[in-house]
Every structure is written in C-alpha cells, then in structure tokens.
Amino acid sequence: MLGFQPDDEQQLIRDTVAEFAREQLRPLAHDADESGLCPPSVVRQAWDLGLVQSTIPEAYGGVGAESSAVTGSLICEELAWGDLALALHILSPQLVTCPVIMLGTPEQKAQILSCYAGPHFTAGTAAVMEPRFDFDLNALTTTAERHHGAFVLNGTKCFVPLAAAATHLLVYARGDKGIAAFLLPQDTPGLSIGEREKNMGLKAVATYELRLDHCRVPASSQLQGDIQPVLNRSRVALSALAVGVARAAYEYAREYAKERTAFGTAIAQKQAIAFMLAEMATEIDAARLLVWEAAWKIDTGGDATREACLAKNYAANMVLTVTDNAVQTLGGHGYIRDHPVELWLRNGRGFATFEGLAII
Amino acid sequence: MIDFSLSPAVEKNRALLHAVADGTMRPISREYDEREHEKPTEWLNMMWEASKDMVSFGEGKQKKGADRKAEATERHPSERTIRSAVLIEELSWGDVGLYLSIPHPALGGAAVAAAGTPEQKERFLSRFRDGEPKWGAMAITEPGCGSDSAALTTTAVRDGDQWVINGTKIFCTSGLMAAEKSEGFVVVWATLDKSAGRAGIKAFVVNHHTPGMTVAKVEDKMGIRASDTAMLVFEDCRIPLDNILGQAEVKQSTAGFKGVMATFDATRPLVAASAIGVARAAVDYVRETLAAEGISIRYTTPPTKLTTLERDFMEMEANLQAARLLTWRAAWMLDQGIQNNLEASMAKAKAGSMVTQVTQKAVELLGPLGYSRKILLEKWMRDAKISDIYEGTQQINLLIIARRILGYSSQELN
Structure with missing residues (x-):
C-alpha cells in the first residue's frame, strides 16, 4: 500500500x-x-x-x-x-x-x-565508460573474446575511480551475448592504468583511463547471469546522487536569496527568484520520487529497467537545471569559487554522461 | 514505509472505472466536444446512479493539529483521497469534459463539507444520495478578479433574517446545472465588509432556482466543452441567514478566508489527477501509434543516440510519472492527516504544466494525424490547457510553493 x-x-x-x-x-x-x-x-x-x-x-x-x-x-x-x-x-x-x-x-x-569486509577501507572499482563521444553501454568497444577456455579483453576505458589503488576492477566489455563483466585483480597482465584524469568536476576523486591490451582472464572471472539488474542499481544510485547534489545547490541558493537584498528587499521576495526556487524545489521532489519508485521496483523484484532509465534521464536533466539556477540566483557571486554553487554545477553537469560510477 | 503499490481495493476500483471510461466515455467523447452546450443525458443519468458512492472527490476535510495526529495514529489511515485521485485519472483518461459534467456536489460540496455545520451538511449534501441527478458548484471568480480572490466585489448584506447578495460571478463550473437545471446549489463567495479585506469574505450557499440568481451566459471554450461554464448574476438575491458557511462575524483575523482556501489543499491533488488522466490518454495514444508502426522505445540507449521521437517520448513518460507521484504524495498526505499545502501546490503546478507540454508534444509527434479532428489527440491538447489555469494557475501555485519554502507571508511575497 x-x-x-x-x-x-x-x-x-x-x-x-x-x-x-x-x-x-x-x-x-x-x-x-x-x-x-x-x-x-x-x-x-x-x-x-x-x-x-x-x-x-x-x-x-x-x-x-x-x-x-x-x-x-x-x-x-x-x-x-x-x-x-x-x-x-x-x-x-x-x-x-x-x-x-x-x-x-x-x-x-x-x-x-x-x-x-575488513576494518580498513579497501578500494575496488568498475571500468564502464569509454573515451568516445558516442559511448553506449549497449555498444561497448571494449571486447571480450573467448580463447581456449579463457577470455581476451581489448579496449580503452575511462572514468575509472580509484583504479590505481583498487584491489579488484570489474571490467565491462562486449561479449558474444551482449554486455559482460569480468573481475580483474590489479596485477592482471595486459591491464595498464594511465595517468590520473583531469576533469571539469569530481576533482577530489581520482579517476583513471585504463587500457586492456590482449588482457587474458580466466572464464571463472566472468560474472554470470543477467547484467541488467546490476546496471539498474547503478542507474538508481547515480540518480539519487544527482538528487543530493541538486538539493545542496537549491538549499544554498534559497538561503542566499533570503539574505541578499536588492532594490530594498530580499531577492527571494522577487517573483523572478522566488518562482525559480519554487520550480527547483518541485523538480527535486519529482526526481526523488522517480528514483524511489525505481528503487522500490528493484526491491520488490520487478524488472526496473524502464523506471531506472527514466529516473536517470530525469534526474540528470533536473540536476543540471537546478545547479545552473543556483549559480544564477547568486549572480556574479555564484561564479566565484568561494561559494560552492559553481562546484555543484560542474559536478551536476556530469550526470548525463556518467554510467557505472556508483552502485547500491 | 516507501511503497508505490496501490491497495487491491483501489486497483479493483481503477479497473472498473477504466472500463467505464473506455466503454462509455470514449465513444461519445468527440460528439460532445462538437455539440457544445448539449448534454449526454442518458450517460449522465447512468453516472448519477453508478457514481453516487463511487467518487467522493472534494469532500476530504483536513483536521487540525492534535485531532489530526490523534486520528492518524488511532485508526487505519484512510485512502479516500488516493482512491479519488486514481478514479479521477481514469475518468479523465476517458474524457475530462464529460468527467467534469458528472452530477456531483463537486467544489460547492467540498466547501460545505469543509466549513459547514452538521446541520448544513445534512441540508445541502443529503440530496446527492437520491432522486434526480444534481450538481453542486462554486462561484468565486469575477470579471474583475480571478487568482486574487480577496479582491472580489460581490456583496452580502444582512436584511433581517436574510442575506442579500449582489454581484457577478464567472467561470462557474456546472453553474448552469447547479443553478437552473437541477435541484443543486451554488456556493458563492461574497464580502460582508469590503474594508475588512480577506476577513470580510464569506461563503454562502445559494439554492437552485433562488430568485435573483440568473445564468447570464454559458461560455464557449477552447476545450472541456462537455462541461458547462457559467456566468451567474446575483441581483438582490435573498437567502436564509443560516446559509452562510462558518461565522458571520467579521473578525480582524483571516481564519475564515484561510479555512475556505484550505479546501484547495484537498482539491488541488484531484485536479492534478485529472490532468494526469488527460496526459496519459495522449501518451498511451502515441505509444500505440508508434508500436503499430513497429517503433519501440530503447530505454537503455543514451539520450544522445536516441531519435528525437524516442527522446521526446521518454521525456513525456517521465514527466507524466513525476507528476503522478507528486500527486499521489499530496493525496496520501491528506489521507494521513498531514498538512499538504506545499505538496498539493507542487502537484498542481507540475501536473498543469506537464499535461500542457505532453499533449502539445503529442500533437507535434504525430504530425498531420495529430492535428486532425479524426482522432482525439487535438481535443486532449485543447482539454489539457485548462488544467494549468483553473484551481489556481501555474503561477499562483508557484507563489504558494515559494512562500512555503521561503517561510514568507503573502505580504512578504506577493
């Protein structure tokens, strides 16, 4: 009920x-x-x-x-x-x-x-995205080919968080039956981790490009079964993260607008600002409910692919609009790095691109 | 508990109402769009018989403070508003104009239920239990004021044991049916003391066929043509003293005005639900048309690689569902006895803009088919637009949301 x-x-x-x-x-x-x-x-x-x-x-x-x-x-x-x-x-x-x-x-x-499960943080990661303008999970260019009872991986991955420190890397590749995922230990021959990436946002998390050059892994390293539920959990995680970023930006802009005065009143008392904030609040709630519904569908065992994809797209659009409006609310001050809103806009921009950066 | 499933009872009602919408509304939908000002009498009679205890929209009453909490914890929470929202979505999926024309206490009934004494409720609402079809209506808007209902100029003056009402009301949904074509009633908002502002505004129940109340005009509209929208003129219209809803004293407090405005917290989620029904009709139609052409939506493909058609369609679907969930949340809060003023306005603002965009996009996506009156899509676009206007325009709802989130009074943010 x-x-x-x-x-x-x-x-x-x-x-x-x-x-x-x-x-x-x-x-x-x-x-x-x-x-x-x-x-x-x-x-x-x-x-x-x-x-x-x-x-x-x-x-x-x-x-x-x-x-x-x-x-x-x-x-x-x-x-x-x-x-x-x-x-x-x-x-x-x-x-x-x-x-x-x-x-x-x-x-x-x-x-x-x-x-x-030990007493200390242990880095693990997944390599999902690829450095291409038309990156598409359904059409990965990293390939996994069967060879004498093992798999040979070839391709280039990007946005792999903590790759250099990770004990295991879960590498997504195109297999003969669609998307496949392989568990690679850090020292797998043929796996090379490149320089740390320099990105518009997410600067505090180390991400890397990595190359797979005839990287031979045993068949036992492949995750078996339908990968779609894994991807759905990732979509929901990213959508929920987007809601969090948007809410941070909205709350900051709202409080700023109540403090900042112009023409004798707080700018929040002007409809141009107040309405922008009202729409931000509504859209954040709307996105959160879509995320919760997709998550609920996952928890109740249904196929949540449609819900998770719709929530992800919605949240990615929402967070961009909301963080952009937050910068706009602060005007010139929003552009200065002393205030956090420009950071949230830089981070928010990524959600339309991000795949597989988090999972729940 | 976070849960998005409807109870089996609500699902059962939904299936029943869907059959009614599909089987009895869709077949006459175009006809009563074209034959504006005519009534599908047979269908209305059928709905009167069938729906008397089915759709109880607008009768939700918000309890205050401790009462509300006690009630919410003491008994199993009601699902009345959720049920109404789901049923209204189905009927509006069938035809929103026909849905609005169903004999029902409607907004007038909501005001009586919210602000009336037990005696008044019995006197005005019991008539909807039997006899011939009847309509209730609410008259607020005037030629000179709409969203700013505190600026209304219709007056009520006490003369002995009667109130004398003078003024002109417009955009009164089912005003013709309530005032002249049935034994219904109209709830009229009027001021006892213009100088007192909001505190002077009261609601009065004017019975059908009361001398001095005339239907001066029935509007020709862009959409929802099966529903009559009337102009009511009150000239020395005399009603009994005990037809006032709430206290007759003009106090400095605006509690009375706020009390009546609170009925909107109950009705806005239902108007939103109606918008969602119209949007769903359009989305369903587009999906079926695309499916017949062998086009399925590739949900897992990145937006940049989708066709514009797929991308637009996914956006329509997501927006529709976002509006529905905001609406269900606002309705659920009402059923739980939780103050939902903010969430009701969020639902209404989102649903109103969503249905406008979704139906306009649907017409665009289907090209020449969409623009043709051979199919209902263009009608749904015309029907949709009113959802962004009545029961508080998009902008008024944004204003309410803004005041709530910023903690501003209506003086501080206007």
Whole structure:
C-alpha cells in the first residue's frame, strides 16, 4: 500500500548519513576540490559507518543486511548532498561488492567479498565508460573474446575511480551475448592504468583511463547471469546522487536569496527568484520520487529497467537545471569559487554522461 | 514505509472505472466536444446512479493539529483521497469534459463539507444520495478578479433574517446545472465588509432556482466543452441567514478566508489527477501509434543516440510519472492527516504544466494525424490547457510553493 515515508530503520540510517555529510563531508568539499585530494581521515570515518560492509553476507565477514535499493538511494542522496566526489570515493568498493553479491558464484564471493569486509577501507572499482563521444553501454568497444577456455579483453576505458589503488576492477566489455563483466585483480597482465584524469568536476576523486591490451582472464572471472539488474542499481544510485547534489545547490541558493537584498528587499521576495526556487524545489521532489519508485521496483523484484532509465534521464536533466539556477540566483557571486554553487554545477553537469560510477 | 503499490481495493476500483471510461466515455467523447452546450443525458443519468458512492472527490476535510495526529495514529489511515485521485485519472483518461459534467456536489460540496455545520451538511449534501441527478458548484471568480480572490466585489448584506447578495460571478463550473437545471446549489463567495479585506469574505450557499440568481451566459471554450461554464448574476438575491458557511462575524483575523482556501489543499491533488488522466490518454495514444508502426522505445540507449521521437517520448513518460507521484504524495498526505499545502501546490503546478507540454508534444509527434479532428489527440491538447489555469494557475501555485519554502507571508511575497 502506498507510502512516502522511510521506515524507522531507514530513517535512522538516513539521519546518520545526513549528519556525517553535514559534519564531515561538506566542510571538506571546497578544499578537496581545490587540492584534488580526498583526505584519508574522512575515508576512514566513512568506512566506520559500515555502509559498504553492511550488505556483505555474514559468511564473508560482513553484516548481512538486506541490500535495499530504496535504503541505498537514501544514503546516496545524503552523501552527495555533502560532496559528490567524496561520496564516489567512499562508495567505490561497492562497484565490486554489489555486483558480486548479486551475481557472483560461491567461489567469486569467497574470493572477493572478504577483502571488503575488513576494518580498513579497501578500494575496488568498475571500468564502464569509454573515451568516445558516442559511448553506449549497449555498444561497448571494449571486447571480450573467448580463447581456449579463457577470455581476451581489448579496449580503452575511462572514468575509472580509484583504479590505481583498487584491489579488484570489474571490467565491462562486449561479449558474444551482449554486455559482460569480468573481475580483474590489479596485477592482471595486459591491464595498464594511465595517468590520473583531469576533469571539469569530481576533482577530489581520482579517476583513471585504463587500457586492456590482449588482457587474458580466466572464464571463472566472468560474472554470470543477467547484467541488467546490476546496471539498474547503478542507474538508481547515480540518480539519487544527482538528487543530493541538486538539493545542496537549491538549499544554498534559497538561503542566499533570503539574505541578499536588492532594490530594498530580499531577492527571494522577487517573483523572478522566488518562482525559480519554487520550480527547483518541485523538480527535486519529482526526481526523488522517480528514483524511489525505481528503487522500490528493484526491491520488490520487478524488472526496473524502464523506471531506472527514466529516473536517470530525469534526474540528470533536473540536476543540471537546478545547479545552473543556483549559480544564477547568486549572480556574479555564484561564479566565484568561494561559494560552492559553481562546484555543484560542474559536478551536476556530469550526470548525463556518467554510467557505472556508483552502485547500491 | 516507501511503497508505490496501490491497495487491491483501489486497483479493483481503477479497473472498473477504466472500463467505464473506455466503454462509455470514449465513444461519445468527440460528439460532445462538437455539440457544445448539449448534454449526454442518458450517460449522465447512468453516472448519477453508478457514481453516487463511487467518487467522493472534494469532500476530504483536513483536521487540525492534535485531532489530526490523534486520528492518524488511532485508526487505519484512510485512502479516500488516493482512491479519488486514481478514479479521477481514469475518468479523465476517458474524457475530462464529460468527467467534469458528472452530477456531483463537486467544489460547492467540498466547501460545505469543509466549513459547514452538521446541520448544513445534512441540508445541502443529503440530496446527492437520491432522486434526480444534481450538481453542486462554486462561484468565486469575477470579471474583475480571478487568482486574487480577496479582491472580489460581490456583496452580502444582512436584511433581517436574510442575506442579500449582489454581484457577478464567472467561470462557474456546472453553474448552469447547479443553478437552473437541477435541484443543486451554488456556493458563492461574497464580502460582508469590503474594508475588512480577506476577513470580510464569506461563503454562502445559494439554492437552485433562488430568485435573483440568473445564468447570464454559458461560455464557449477552447476545450472541456462537455462541461458547462457559467456566468451567474446575483441581483438582490435573498437567502436564509443560516446559509452562510462558518461565522458571520467579521473578525480582524483571516481564519475564515484561510479555512475556505484550505479546501484547495484537498482539491488541488484531484485536479492534478485529472490532468494526469488527460496526459496519459495522449501518451498511451502515441505509444500505440508508434508500436503499430513497429517503433519501440530503447530505454537503455543514451539520450544522445536516441531519435528525437524516442527522446521526446521518454521525456513525456517521465514527466507524466513525476507528476503522478507528486500527486499521489499530496493525496496520501491528506489521507494521513498531514498538512499538504506545499505538496498539493507542487502537484498542481507540475501536473498543469506537464499535461500542457505532453499533449502539445503529442500533437507535434504525430504530425498531420495529430492535428486532425479524426482522432482525439487535438481535443486532449485543447482539454489539457485548462488544467494549468483553473484551481489556481501555474503561477499562483508557484507563489504558494515559494512562500512555503521561503517561510514568507503573502505580504512578504506577493
């Protein structure tokens, strides 16, 4: 039966993560963006929250909590409200753990999951995107060809977070039956990790281009089964992160507009600004509800592909409009890096492009 | 609990109403668009019999403070508003003009239910339980004021044991049916004391065929032509003293005015639901037309690689669903007894702009077919536009949202 309130447990998790985002992430966001560094202390603190370990089954050292996409989307929104780059860094091990929990064989689970259930943050990552203007998950140019009972991977990937530090990399490639994913240890021969990328936003999270040159991996490294549910969880995660970025920008612009005066009143008292803020608030709520619905559909076991794709496109458009309007609300001040709104616009611009950067 | 499933009871009602919409409304939809000012009497009679206890829209009443909380925790929350929203979506999918013309207490009934005494509720609403079809109506708008309802000039003056009403009201939905063609009533907003501003504005129930109330004009409209929109003129129209809704004293407080405005929190999600029904009709039609041509939507393809047609269609679908979820949320809050003023306006603002854009885009996507009166798409576009205007225009709803999110009064943001 219809409901729009998180349950008590979800609300507790949401409040905890929101406090962490407010107290720890947000104060670091500016300097992390300027320096390109994600402070190890905050990564440690985030690890202690147990977000990654919680969904790993007890048999592999985790907590064994139910891996709810709705709960995951609540977490993503709050973390991204704090800072998107730091959020992506903190959540990156899930790029490996979530797909393995969903599709891994008992052997893969045993081999992989316990690495990410220890007392310290362990980097894991996924290589999804490719450096092409017409990048399309359905038409990956990275190929996986069968060869004597193994697979040979060839291609170039980009936007691979924490690739240099990752214990495992989940590489997506075009196999003979569509999209396939392979678990590669860091030291796989033929896998080379390039220079750290320089991007418009997400500066605090290290991302890399990587090359796969006749990279031979055993058949046992392939994730079995339908990959679409994995991609849907990624779409929902990205959409929820977009909602968090948009909400951060909207709230900042709203408070600024109440403080800033022009022609004798607060600019928020002018309809031109007030209406922009009203539309921002409405669109953020609209996108969040689409995200929740897609997540709910995942949790109830239905095929959420359509809902997840619609939510992703909607949220990607919404976050761009909202962050742009936030900069506009601040006028010239919005363009100055002393205020965070330009950072949110730079980060928000990426969502239409991002695929596979986060998963819940 | 975050849950997007409707209860089995609501789903069952939906299926039933969908059959009514598809089987009885669509077949006469074009006819009563073309034959404006004529009534599908047989269909109206059928709906009167069938819908008396089916669609209870506009009768939701918001409880205050502690009462609301106590009620929400004590008993199983109601799903009345959600049910109404779902049913109205189905009927509006069938034909929104016909839906609006169904014999029903409507907005006038909502005002009586929200602000009337138990005696008044019995006196005015019990008539809808039996007998011949009847209509309720609400008269607020005047030639000189619309969204700014506090500026209305219709007056009510006490004369002994009667109120005497003078003024002109326009855009009164089902005004003709309520005032002259049935034993219904019209709720008229008038001022007792113009100098008192909002505090002087009260709502009065004027019974059908009351001398001094005349239907001066029935408007010719762009869409929703099956529904009559009347101009009502009140010339020394005398009504009993106890036909006033709420207190007769003019206080400095605007509580009375706000009380009546609060009925909009209950009706806006339902107007939004109606807009969603029209939009869904258009989206369904486009999807079926494309499917017949062998075109399916590639949801997982990146937007930059989609055809414009696919991209537009996906945007229509997402916008439709976004508006529906905002609407369901506002309706759900009402059922839970949670204050929903902000969310009701969000739902109405989004649904109004969404249905306007979606139906206009649908006409564009289907090219010459879309523009032709051979199919209903062009009608839905004409029908849709009113959703962005009545029950608070897009702009008025944005104003309400803005005041809410900024914490401003109507003096601080106007």
